[in-house]
Amino acid sequence: MKKFNFGAGPSILPQEVIKATAEACLEFDNMGLSLMEISHRTKNFQAVIDEAIALVKELLKVPEGYSVLFLGGGASTQFCYVPFNLLEKKAAYLNTGVWARKAVKEAKLFGEVVEVASGAAANYTYIPKNYQIPADADYFHITTNNTIYGTELHEDIDSPVPVVADMSSDIFSRVIDVKKYGLIYGGAQKNLSMAGVTFVIVRDDLLGKVSRPLPTMIDYRTHISKGSMFNTPPVVPIFTCLQTLRWIKSQGGVPAMEKLAKERAELLYNEIDRNPFFRGTVTHKEDRSFMNICFVMADDKKELEDEFREFATARGMHGIKGHRDVGGFRASTYNAMPIEGVKALVETMQEFERLHS
Numbered sequence: 548m549k550k551f552n553f554g555a556g557p558s559i560l561p562q563e564v565i566k567a568t569a570e571a572c573l574e575f576d577n578m579g580l581s582l583m584e585i586s587h588r589t590k591n592f593q594a595v596i597d598e599a600i601a602l603v604k605e606l607l608k609v610p611e612g613y614s615v616l617f618l619g620g621g622a623s624t625q626f627c628y629v630p631f632n633l634l635e636k637k638a639a640y641l642n643t644g645v646w647a648r649k650a651v652k653e654a655k656l657f658g659e660v661v662e663v664a665s666g667a668a669a670n671y672t673y674i675p676k677n678y679q680i681p682a683d684a685d686y687f688h689i690t691t692n693n694t695i696y697g698t699e700l701h702e703d704i705d706s707p708v709p710v711v712a713d714m715s716s717d718i719f720s721r722v723i724d725v726k727k728y729g730l731i732y733g734g735a736q737k738n739l740s741m742a743g744v745t746f747v748i749v750r751d752d753l754l755g756k757v758s759r760p761l762p763t764m765i766d767y768r769t770h771i772s773k774g775s776m777f778n779t780p781p782v783v784p785i786f787t788c789l790q791t792l793r794w795i796k797s798q799g800g801v802p803a804m805e806k807l808a809k810e811r812a813e814l815l816y817n818e819i820d821r822n823p824f825f826r827g828t829v830t831h832k833e834d835r836s837f838m839n840i841c842f843v844m845a846d847d848k849k850e851l852e853d854e855f856r857e858f859a860t861a862r863g864m865h866g867i868k869g870h871r872d873v874g875g876f877r878a879s880t881y882n883a884m885p886i887e888g889v890k891a892l893v894e895t896m897q898e899f900e901r902l903h904s
């Protein structure tokens with residue numbers, strides 16, 4: 548049976564991306580060798596990372612003065628890289644969920660952290676607004692898409708200080724104005740690649756300003772100067788990134804991804820709002836994520852939760868169990884999710900409604 552992968556991460560990738568990676572793992576670039584067993588210093592792999600960096604810059608219209616890096620360690624390691632490299636005295640953070648909180652925890656090791664606002668008291672069911680960003684902060688950190696709670700910042704924000712954004716789960720799904728950011732990072736395993744690589748887009752002139760000594764591997768400038776090849780980079784995940792970036796371009800680029808994301812989200816949210824068996828968990832509709840769509844059984848239908856999960860799973864809906872902090876269901880609708888997948892989920896919800904009415 549055809550399965551639709553609604554898992555939150557690692558998550559769905561275009562079929563052709565998976566195929567190209569599988570083929571390169573058998574034989575890469577007519578070398579008679581696997582991608583897994585060649586040196587990252589071969590010209591064949593250099594061409595891969597060069598094209599991947601060039602495509603990130605092209606697809607996101609990255610302006611002059613920014614560097615694109617592919618590193619190991621996941622987004623969670625960036626929680627510490629960022630303050631290590633940028634926090635001299637004070638940093639501001641917007642607390643919109645578990646990932647934001649984890650970023651705050653690391654930053655506190657390096658200096659004063661101002662939490663400008665927090666959605667914690669409402670279990671992060673909305674994104675706080677009308678907060679003050681201290682003008683003397685070294686940077687302001689946001690999580691643009693809160694993967695666990697299904698909230699998303701749909702617009703670039705204005706800030707008196709450089710914005711640092713964790714875009715792990717919505718990169719390349721929406722047109723962004725990179726010059727409004729000082730640094731963008733994320734684990735690639737949600738919307739870009741398999742697990743194992745982390746992307747960073749950083750404005751070069753923000754670096755080298757902190758007074759603390761930086762370990763070589765933690766200093767972004769090390770990786771910028773060596774084109775992400777100071778040490779062995781995650782070769783296979785970077786190859787997979789390149790395939791996804793080519794795929795995004797072939798589909799019409801980020802504007803096309805954004806259009807599809809809106810279509811998918813609208814279809815599913817409309818059904819959640821219409822169907823008396825379900826209820827969306829995000830209280831402020833303008834904050835609803837286009838990437839992770841969270842819903843629960845309606846209050847008078849709670850006892851049907853396990854039954855619906857089994858019902859949907861039996862119809863090929865993979866990975867819709869909600870995160871334990873929210874419960875219910877989460878349908879992750881990343882770039883590679885075809886609209887047919889969302890239609891199938893909507894039909895499943897309607898079928899369930901008929902069955903019980």
Ligand SMILES: *Cc1c(COP(=O)(O)O)cnc(C)c1O
Pocket residue numbers: 556620621622623624646690692693694713714715716733734735737
């Ligand atoms: C998944 C996720 C992370 C953690 O990523 P790792 O690469 O596993 O460290 C951080 N932030 C957000 C928004 C995420 O969705």
